Amino acid sequence: LPVIAASIYRMKYFGESKKPKYNPKQDYGLNFARMMKVPDKKGYAELARLYFILHSDHESGNVSAHTMHLVGSALSDPYLSFSAALNGLAGPLHGLANQECLGWLIEVKNKFGRVPTRDELYKFAWDTLNSGHVIPGYGHAVLRVPDPRYMAQLEFAKKRFPEDELVRLAELVFDVVPQVLKEQGKAKNPAPNVDAISGTLQYYYGVREFDFYTVLFGIGRALGVTANYVWARALGQPLERPKSLTTKMLEDVVAKAAQPA
Structure with a gap:
């Protein structure tokens, strides 16, 4: 993911088509900072480490984490499940807040x-x-x-x-x-x-392209949701199937709420 994200950044904003190389001897954050076009790579590496960990997971109720779990519960592979999660993250109510x-x-x-x-x-x-x-x-x-x-x-x-x-x-x-x-x-x-x-x-640190911030969010989120994906498979969690409400059930709830106390 750091290679994909850095490649997108360099291509979209700087017109560079050459894919940067991942160094297996360097950690996740340093690799990403080295591939990004930022002046202070050492400082940005420290931020990347913090940023990715902080955005890795945030309980299972948010859109991206829940979507990964939901799609994964159908035994879809990690790529399909995480792609769905990112589609949820692309929604402005979930992934646009840091830009705003x-x-x-x-x-x-x-x-x-x-x-x-x-x-x-x-x-x-x-x-x-x-x-x-x-x-x-x-x-x-x-x-x-x-x-x-x-x-x-x-x-x-x-x-x-x-x-x-x-x-x-x-x-x-x-x-x-x-x-x-x-x-x-x-x-x-x-x-x-x-x-x-x-x-x-x-x-x-020089990353001033607002529409790239959700991509950064996605890199971090991948760490947490894929770990939970593996745990779900290891624990044999079932297909997620929330119960539905009929119109009659909703009418009963409204009628009960309208009754005087």
Whole structure:
């Protein structure tokens, strides 16, 4: 996968048709960094190791992980199963979030021409919500605390390039936006998720082609879902077949809910 992804990157954005070579003596992250056209290959290798592990798995309820398990339960081979998972990841509700988060940070920075003050960001966040938009990267369907994957990437950035303006802005957003969302009262979990900063780190190292970020997500996700695929076969898990609901069953549920307490 690192070879395929790096080949796509070099061909699509730089017009290079020669396939880079994988070095079996180097680890996964270093191989990928070496094949990518980034200036700081050593630093990017450290990020790649972290990024791929953090995106490798995230319980089985998300679209890509569940799709891999579902298709694999039919005894489809790993290629077919993972291809289906990536088709799910290609959907904007699943794989587009990191691009949207980075785009919003850049929008904030461009509006002020710098990293805004806390008060300026507080007002901008409220203006965003009052205009009917959301603040991407904050809130999660499952987590009720700051996403540990977000925290790991934030610590990585603060340790290596703390003065980068987008990193400083991301940290300021982490301080301000949860408070705004709590005051608004709509979000069950106002804490950041992994997407709130992952694009920022890629941007720092020179990977600034937003539509490639989902490919990076896919490389990492492959590690976790294929491991689970193997476990499912080893444990002899059956074909997945969720139960269906008839229209009559749904009508009964609605009728019961409409009855006075």
